[in-house]
Amino acid sequence: MNHWQMIINGKEVDTKEKIEVSNPATLEVIATIPNGGKAEAVQAVNAAANALKAWSQKTANERGQLLMNWFHLVEQEKEEIGKLMTTEQGKPLAEAIGEVNYANSFISWYAEEGKRVYGETVPASALNKRLLVQKQPVGVIAAITPWNFPAAMITRKVAPALAAGCTAVIKPSEYTPLTAIRLIQLAKEAGIPDGVLNVVTGDAQEIGSAWMEDSRVRKVSFTGSTKVGKLLMRQAADTVKKVSLELGGHAPFIVTANADLEKAAKGLIASKYRNAGQTCVCANRVYVHESVEREFIEFFKAEVGKLKVGNGLTEQVDIGPLINESAVKKVKDHLEDAVNKGASLEIGGESVPSEKGYFVTPAVLTNVSDDMKCMTEETFGPIAPITTYKTNQEVIERANNSPYGLAAYIFTQDLAEAIEISEGVEYGIVGLNDGVPSTAQAPFGGFKESGLGREGGHWGIEEYLETKYISIAF
């Protein structure tokens, strides 16, 4: 059996007990990983704490060089990493390689941005004083990541952390640990010193609690469910850690009467069905102006009909399997709930009998009302529920009627309307005529219960920096 180990202080670390990793397209076990717990979690913090001084004292340029070495190794191996990702996560190979590129763009971007961690001098109130403000790394950080972006969620956290001079302990999702371990192996090959990046696999609760109790861990950056995010925030209180949270979303996708409907349909395909609907910025609810409803649905259904579902390693597949059985159950439950409450299932929502894995074909629901589960809870699957609206004020209010506030999409060709709606929605990311807004140099993060803090751009490195004020009297 293909067995992978954790990496702590640059060494492979194993446990007696193993966890199986399966391919969601075939249900075959593809590898085993260690079932680490508190002991390994503490060992990882020891390593990161020991490595901190030397790493933080390197110049930004030296750290940038090492990050760029890592970038080049990932670039050389992106197809193999993509295949590994498809095998453990399910997304189509082209999409997986796309994710590796996206993940790697954080490494190269922060290799540079680390050089621009500027301080300030502030005018003093006395002639014999100078006031200096410096930025310093927060220290050891913990990164806890989900399965939907097995590479990008790691680099989006650790690239800015390392560039800032922090060291890290990482816990990837138990569903997709292999991509994470491979990335950290490459970081070691790139010359990033032992202990700077450590990866622990196993019991999430035990590892998480050990890190949250440890006063040496000064920051936690988490992407995942709102439930676990809230738990970590509570746990962080005892040692007053900094917290960055990227939690759930429930993205409204608004198609106005002035939209280019073909562009909007293509944007919705990109936003909705990427990763089989398993991203926190996926469109969850579609609001179409009543005057263009039928026309839009025809365009959209035609595009959905072209999507091919299957094993992501097969050529030309657009949609792979969902991650596990409970993901399929949730999608089916949301479909059933909608249909029972009066929605029409126009297309899709079926299993694929020829495949063993967790497949659901892309679904389109119409005649949807706001009380259906798919309109309030995160489906995390390939369902597009479509409803209509009459006025901009109405659609802004309905879009905002959610505890979430991560991403919103607006398709319109009218400038005044674009400004009115994009400024009116309470969301951290707005895709205006754009179904895929995420990029390394821009801030990613949510309002309300979708999270705290921002990843990407110069905002992303601030999360790993402390501000130190030095008052000089002479």
Ligand code: ADP
């Ligand atoms: P998802 O539904 O996306 O899997 P989770 O929040 O369950 O979301 O998982 C995201 C990450 O959080 C995973 O790495 C998972 O193992 C980890 N996790 C789950 N429960 C806990 C916990 N109690 N403490 C720390 N990490 C946890």
